[in-house]
Amino acid sequence: MSLFAFLGTLEIGLVYGLVALGVYLTFRVLDFPDLTVDGSFPMGGAVAATAIVAGVNPWLATGLAVLAGAACGLVTAFLAVRCGILHLLASILTMIAAFSINIRIMGRPNMALLGEPTIFTPFDNLGWDQLYVHLGLVFLLVLFSALFVVRLLSSDFGLALRATGVNERMVAAQGGSIGFYTYFGLALSNGFVGFSGALFAQSNSFADVTSGVGTIVVGLAAVILGQTLIPGRRIWVAVTAVIVGSILYRLAVAFALSTGMFGMQASDLNLITAVLVAIALIAPKMKGKVRLKAVTR
Amino acid sequence: MIHLEDIRITFNANTILENKALRGVSLTVPERQFVTIIGSNGAGKSTLLGAVSGETPISGGRVEIDGVEVTKWPVHKRARYAARVFQNPLAGTCATLTIEENMALAHGRGKRRGWRLALSSRRRRLFQERISILGLGLEDRLGDSIGLLSGGQRQAVSLVMATLSDSHLLLLDEHTAALDPRMAAFILDLTNTVVEEFGLTVMMVTHSMKDALASGDRTVMLHQGKIVFDVSGEERERLDVPHLLQMFSKVRGEELADDSLLLG
Numbered sequence: 001m002s003l004f005a006f007l008g009t010l011e012i013g014l015v016y017g018l019v020a021l022g023v024y025l026t027f028r029v030l031d032f033p034d035l036t037v038d039g040s041f042p043m044g045g046a047v048a049a050t051a052i053v054a055g056v057n058p059w060l061a062t063g064l065a066v067l068a069g070a071a072c073g074l075v076t077a078f079l080a081v082r083c084g085i086l087h088l089l090a091s092i093l094t095m096i097a098a099f100s101i102n103i104r105i106m107g108r109p110n111m112a113l114l115g116e117p118t119i120f121t122p123f124d125n126l127g128w129d130q131l132y133v134h135l136g137l138v139f140l141l142v143l144f145s146a147l148f149v150v151r152l153l154s155s156d157f158g159l160a161l162r163a164t165g166v167n168e169r170m171v172a173a174q175g176g177s178i179g180f181y182t183y184f185g186l187a188l189s190n191g192f193v194g195f196s197g198a199l200f201a202q203s204n205s206f207a208d209v210t211s212g213v214g215t216i217v218v219g220l221a222a223v224i225l226g227q228t229l230i231p232g233r234r235i236w237v238a239v240t241a242v243i244v245g246s247i248l249y250r251l252a253v254a255f256a257l258s259t260g261m262f263g264m265q266a267s268d269l270n271l272i273t274a275v276l277v278a279i280a281l282i283a284p285k286m287k288g289k290v291r292l293k294a295v296t297r
Numbered sequence: 298m299i300h301l302e303d304i305r306i307t308f309n310a311n312t313i314l315e316n317k318a319l320r321g322v323s324l325t326v327p328e329r330q331f332v333t334i335i336g337s338n339g340a341g342k343s344t345l346l347g348a349v350s351g352e353t354p355i356s357g358g359r360v361e362i363d364g365v366e367v368t369k370w371p372v373h374k375r376a377r378y379a380a381r382v383f384q385n386p387l388a389g390t391c392a393t394l395t396i397e398e399n400m401a402l403a404h405g406r407g408k409r410r411g412w413r414l415a416l417s418s419r420r421r422r423l424f425q426e427r428i429s430i431l432g433l434g435l436e437d438r439l440g441d442s443i444g445l446l447s448g449g450q451r452q453a454v455s456l457v458m459a460t461l462s463d464s465h466l467l468l469l470d471e472h473t474a475a476l477d478p479r480m481a482a483f484i485l486d487l488t489n490t491v492v493e494e495f496g497l498t499v500m501m502v503t504h505s506m507k508d509a510l511a512s513g514d515r516t517v518m519l520h521q522g523k524i525v526f527d528v529s530g531e532e533r534e535r536l537d538v539p540h541l542l543q544m545f546s547k548v549r550g551e552e553l554a555d556d557s558l559l560l561g
Contacts, residue, residue, distance in 0.1 A: 156410040159402055163391045169383075170391055173350070175376035175406045233393075233442070 001258050007131050009254045013247030014138045015203060016218055018196035019228070020242040021142075021149055022189035028227075028238070030185040031165035032080075035091040035216050036240030039098025040072040040190040042212035044197025046102040049111045049207035059118045062198045069194015073186035079259055081179045095212075102209045110208040115188040118202035138199060145192060146239050151207055152188075153235045157245070161185055193219075222246035252276060298363055298498065299326040299466065304348050305357035306341075306522075307344040318344040320522040321358075328465070331492055331513030335506060335541075340519040342502040343384075346470050349500065351375045362466065377407025379466035380459035382452065389455035392444035395437060396454060399443050400424045403458035427457050431487070449480030456487055460495050467492065469501040473508070485512060487515050506541045516541075520548050 001009075019037060026034035044065035049254070051061035072094055081092035103109055123133045135220070152158045160176040168178050201207040228247020230237060256264050256272050264272070306319040319341045326332050328364060336342045347353030348360060351372040360368045362378045380403075383389045390399050401424075402417040423437065429436040431453050435446075452472060459467055469488065473481035489512055492499055503509050509516050515529035516536075525548045530534060 061552055152412075154416070155412050156401070156405050156415050157412065159394070159398055159415040160410050162404070163394060163402055166393050167388070167391045171388070171402075172372040173376055173383075174402050175373050175382045175408075176410070177371070177373045214504055 001254060004131065004191070005254065005258065007135055008052075009250050010247060011135045011138050011203060012200075013178065013250035014135070014142045015196055015199045016222065016250065017142050017243035017246040018192045018199070019215060020222035020246040021145060021239065022192035022196070023216065024223050024238065024242045025149070025185055025189040025192070027220065027223060029162055029165050030182065030189075031202050032087050032182065032186065034073075034076060034186060034189065035071050035088065035195045036076045036094045036098075036186070036190055037215045037219055039057045039095040039102070039214040040069040040193045040212075041197040041200075042102050042207070042209050043068050043072060043098050043105070044194030044196075045201035045207035045211060046105045046209070047197035049113055049201050050106050052113060052118065052202075053111065054115050058117055058121070059203065062119060062195065062202075064175070065194045065198035066191045067194070069197065070187040070191035071189070072194070073190030074183060076190075077183040077186040083260070098208075099209060099212075102212075106209075108150055109210070110206060112199060113205040113207070118205075119199075120202060134203060138203070141195075141199065142243060145195070146243060150236045150239050176246070214270065214273070217270075217277065218246075218249065221273055221277045221280070223248045224277055225249055228280045228283055251275065276291040298328050298361075299324070299349060299500065300327070300359075300361035301309045301345075301348065301360070301515055302359040303357065304355055304360070306344055306353060307356045308503060310356065312446070317522055318353075319348065319355075322519070322522070323525055324513075324517065324524065324527075325501060326498060329496055329498055330515055331497075332501070332515045332517055333509040333513045334500060334502045334517050335509045335521060336519035339521075341522045342519055344522075345519065346500060346502055349375075350379060350381055351469055355500035377462075378464050379468050380406065380462065381468045381470070382455045382459055382472040384471040386451040386455070386475060389458075390443045391453050392442070395440050396428070396443050396446075397421060397439040399426050399454065400428070400439075400458055400461060400486055404461040406462040407464060407467075408462070423461075427461065428454065430490075430559050431457065436545055437538075438503065447480075449476045449484065452476060452480075452484050453487060456484070460491055460497075465495070465497055467497045467499045469499065469503075471502050471504060474504055488512065506545075510536055510538065510541065511516060518548075 022037060026032045047068040048061045048065040052058055052066050076091045076094040079085045079093060080087045119133050120137060123137060124130055126133070153162060161181050162169055163171045164176065164178055164181040172178060196250065200211065222245040223242045225248055226241035226243070227238065230241035230244060232238060232241070253269060253272055257266060301322060301324045304322045304357050308316040308318055322345060334342050334345065344353050348355050351370055355368070360367060362375065367375050383463060391402065397416055401420060404420065424439060424443045425436045426481070432452060433453065435454065443454065446454065478482060485508060499513065501513060516533060517527045518525050
């Protein structure tokens with residue numbers, strides 16, 4: 001793999017690290033399997049791209065993308081909490097609806113950002129290598145997001161949010177509203193995913209409605225891969241793990257595709273992903289079984 | 298103070314499974330009174346507690362806590378007035394959090410949960426001091442996951458957690474029923490100590506007639522969703538378990554007589 005390809009893979013891995021952060025919040029913290037991300041990711045890109053083309057400041061456009069993602073999360077939470085629809089189904093409904101909405105936002109299925117200003121533009125003329133600059137900026141944004149999540153989950157509020165995913169009855173008995181924490185958690189999670197979509201669009205100079213397909217699987221792969229390789233109950237360990245997981249996932253995929261040694265082609269991506277996630281899910285169980293056998297013997 | 302007025306609860310109303318769990322229960326528990334509630338299975342004991350905590354929606358009647366009508370309030374809003382300990386030790390604590398995190402969660406009961414760090418050194422000192430009264434050595438294990446503790450230990454921590462916020466109401470739902478006899482006795486002792494020390498108003502549901510008479514200062518018996526007797530003071534002092542059993546069978550006996558009349 002060339003250095004160019006390696007740095008590009010790192011950048012994509014970091015961008016999807018925000019998706020991993022969002023999936024960690026729903027899947028692990030809230031125990032709410034949320035497929036909304038397949039809709040909120042392209043929505044982030046669609047909103048950012050449309051706003052930028054319309055002349056909005058790229059940072060403001062990115063902020064709007066975060067809000068749009070959060071709104072998707074709120075819709076799912078509304079369907080699940082208020083209407084009592086099964087969480088998985090509620091998120092699928094939002095995801096499907098978002099596909100149509102994204103086309104409405106852009107007015108077409110995809111949109112180019114070539115020649116438009118992005119959040120990267122101001123740093124492009126400083127005389128540094130563009131590749132490193134992009135990577136550095138994305139790294140900083142992901143770092144701040146991760147720090148925010150770690151600090152939030154360590155607060156009084158975050159503690160109740162974490163307990164919500166484990167013991168709802170106890171949280172209610174301690175005065176916490178399960179509904180409220182679900183709304184908040186889903187909005188925050190999909191806000192990060194919208195953010196990721198906006199960065200992805202600006203980094204690749206296009207937004208596309210189909211870019212959301214499989215986002216949840218990529219997020220899950222990152223979370224499960226990361227937490228299998230870097231186990232630990234502490235929050236900062238878990239948050240680091242899922243972001244590292246996202247980068248490793250991208251590297252593994254890029255490696256498998258670029259070497260061509262297994263005769264892989266780009267369209268095998270989904271198969272590779274499914275196999276990777278399956279292995280990461282099975283591995284901890286195998287480890288437990290081996291340990292159990294050793295004990296009973 | 299808890300004031301219940303003509304509480305009616307019907308499960309599965311208007312279906313073949315209709316079950317009138319409470320048929321008009323009125324009960325006033327003044328400040329600092331410790332009421333024990335007994336009754337056979339299905340008498341409505343836990344349902345009555347659920348009516349106070351908000352966990353069981355009521356079909357009729359009024360619930361007042363500390364002079365505020367809370368009949369329509371959800372569970373989490375009522376939580377600011379009342380701490381609870383459940384029958385299942387796993388229900389009252391959050392297994393994946395540490396002991397101190399569970400305590401921090403209870404410390405925030407009824408308060409606004411904000412951006413402040415859940416665990417400060419000041420709070421840790423408070424938690425350490427409070428948990429040391431258990432004599433279980435948990436004060437040195439605050440960072441351990443609470444899921445590592447036994448059911449009895451978790452129940453003991455739940456009781457300490459109930460005292461971390463400033464409310465003066467404690468609802469105990471057969472909180473010793475799932476424990477072995479030794480641990481159950483320990484938890485009951487601890488309950489009495491805690492209630493004494495913090496001057497709590499308590500409603501305790503129990504299966505054990507012995508416990509019901511040994512703890513607290515008033516005993517209420519429920520049968521088929523109604524209060525069948527209510528003793529306190531001297532009258533209660535004179536009562537012992539055989540007496541109580543006698544009264545209990547009298548209540549049931551009368552009902553049998555009714556049935557035989559109907560059937561005859």
